[in-house]
Amino acid sequence: PKYKLFTAGPVACFPEVLAIMSVQMFSHRSAEAKEVHVDTLNRLKAFLEAEKGEIIMFPSSGTGFMEAAVRNTVPRGGKVLVTTVGAFGDRFAEVVNSNGRKAVILRKEPGYAVKPEELDEALRKNPDVVAVTITYNETSTGVLNPLPELAKVVHEHDKLLFVDAVSAMGGADIKFDEWGLDMIFASSQKAFGVPPGLAIAAVSDRVFEIAEKMPERGWYFDLPLYRKFNEKKKGTPSTPPLPQIFGLNVVLRIVEKMGGKDAWLGMYKKRSETIREGVKEMGLGILAEPGYESPTITAVVVPEGMKGVDVYNAMRERGFELAKGYGSVAEKTFRIGNMGYMTFEDIEEMLANLREVIEKLKG
Numbered sequence: 001p002k003y004k005l006f007t008a009g010p011v012a013c014f015p016e017v018l019a020i021m022s023v024q025m026f027s028h029r030s031a032e033a034k035e036v037h038v039d040t041l042n043r044l045k046a047f048l049e050a051e052k053g054e055i056i057m058f059p060s061s062g063t064g065f066m067e068a069a070v071r072n073t074v075p076r077g078g079k080v081l082v083t084t085v086g087a088f089g090d091r092f093a094e095v096v097n098s099n100g101r102k103a104v105i106l107r108k109e110p111g112y113a114v115k116p117e118e119l120d121e122a123l124r125k126n127p128d129v130v131a132v133t134i135t136y137n138e139t140s141t142g143v144l145n146p147l148p149e150l151a152k153v154v155h156e157h158d159k160l161l162f163v164d165a166v167s168a169m170g171g172a173d174i175k176f177d178e179w180g181l182d183m184i185f186a187s188s189q190k191a192f193g194v195p196p197g198l199a200i201a202a203v204s205d206r207v208f209e210i211a212e213k214m215p216e217r218g219w220y221f222d223l224p225l226y227r228k229f230n231e232k233k234k235g236t237p238s239t240p241p242l243p244q245i246f247g248l249n250v251v252l253r254i255v256e257k258m259g260g261k262d263a264w265l266g267m268y269k270k271r272s273e274t275i276r277e278g279v280k281e282m283g284l285g286i287l288a289e290p291g292y293e294s295p296t297i298t299a300v301v302v303p304e305g306m307k308g309v310d311v312y313n314a315m316r317e318r319g320f321e322l323a324k325g326y327g328s329v330a331e332k333t334f335r336i337g338n339m340g341y342m343t344f345e346d347i348e349e350m351l352a353n354l355r356e357v358i359e360k361l362k363g
């Protein structure tokens with residue numbers, strides 16, 4: 001490829017992932033495919049600390065799980081408290097409403113996280129919601145919400161909790177059982193560094209109990225059907241993207257080789273810290289409020305008179321593909337992703353080029 005990728009996803013993949021994905025195809029009902037399916041589920045269970053949860057893989061992108069969450073658990077006309085700190089929280093609200101359910105919105109300004117007391121207040125005001133949604137890592141602003149603290153509040157109000165971890169899973173810690181989550185989902189093309197096409201989630205027993213009684217929950221994202229196929233067929237109801245599952249399996253083996261989840265997440269932490277420090281040294285701003293910075297993507301605020309897209313374009317000319325600003329902050333920001341395959345030398349090289357670009361643009 002022509003560019004070094006610091007994108008928001010799809011991201012650069014590990015060479016081992018690309019290698020396994022190019023093997024010849026075989027039936028998804030074969031013994032070999034079943035073995036990989038089960039091994040991948042087990043590795044995900046360990047990675048997400050979800051011994052009590054069911055791991056589900058969909059042949060879809062991450063958004064499929066938004067649809068699934070809503071259809072399997074919220075009756076038509078039912079309410080969902082959607083917390084939104086940016087564009088992807090807003091998407092969850094659209095998914096709720098377009099499925100004939102009603103989103104009640106708790107919105108924060110770009111760069112800010114949801115705080116437990118704000119969530120508590122919103123739930124006191126809206127005791128009739130069935131579920132709460134949280135974007136763990138808002139990709140448009142580079143904000144990591146305080147998920148364990150927010151989950152506690154949701155439990156106090158005894159609501160279901162759905163977590164969009166599309167750009168968090170694989171980059172930020174997840175303790176499914178301990179935090180008492182009901183559903184946490186992601187896409188293959190983000191922090192696991194696998195091409196797009198596979199959605200991954202851990203789902204609680206509570207969700208299945210409700211789903212089994214839910215009429216018209218659809219077929220493609222019927223969660224109990226997926227659980228049944230996990231158990232009986234060691235696969236998915238429809239044909240899955242086998243190469244992506246192989247790729248994910250290989251990434252989870254790389255995690256193991258690296259020394260486990262903490263070592264892997266430490267790599268992400270260090271990458272994002274290096275990027276933030278570098279950017280601050282250049283006199284640029286970080287959109288995320290201190291203490292809530294994302295370990296997978298940084299939204300950088302450009303100085304007055306500069307446009308985020310100018311930085312993006314100038315970096316492309318130098319062989320680095322960053323990410324444009326996104327959503328309501330698109331104009332005054334650009335983003336630097338640190339997901340997938342990259343080295344620390346790549347990061348240093350990118351920062352050195354960025355420093356020159358910024359100096360030039362300042363004029």
Ligand code: PMP
Binds near residue numbers: 062135140167187
């Ligand atoms: N939520 C978040 C936080 C995301 O970053 C994205 C993708 N950028 C999505 C949802 C949508 O995921 P997908 O494109 O895999 O459906």
